[in-house]
Amino acid sequence: MANNESNTKTREKISAQPRLHQRAAEIQAYGTVNHLLPLELEEPVRLEMTAQLNQLLADTMTLRDLYKK
Numbered sequence: 001m002a003n004n005e006s007n008t009k010t011r012e013k014i015s016a017q018p019r020l021h022q023r024a025a026e027i028q029a030y031g032t033v034n035h036l037l038p039l040e041l042e043e044p045v046r047l048e049m050t051a052q053l054n055q056l057l058a059d060t061m062t063l064r065d066l067y068k069k
Contacts, residue, residue: 028034033046041049 031050033043033050035043039046
């Protein structure tokens with residue numbers, strides 16, 4: 001029964017509101033690739049894939065902004 005009470009308390013603390021003014025250390029510098037991940041891709045391939053994904057993200061954000069208007 002105590003377990004149900006702790007779950008109820010946990011659920012009450014969860015909120016959909018954004019957490020503003022957070023501070024965190026940079027995980028990875030822009031334009032670089034992380035060498036800690038166990039990927040079987042060489043660095044030039046990972047850099048190109050990162051550039052392509054960044055372009056896709058930028059295009060997606062542009063389309064989203066155009067539809068908002």
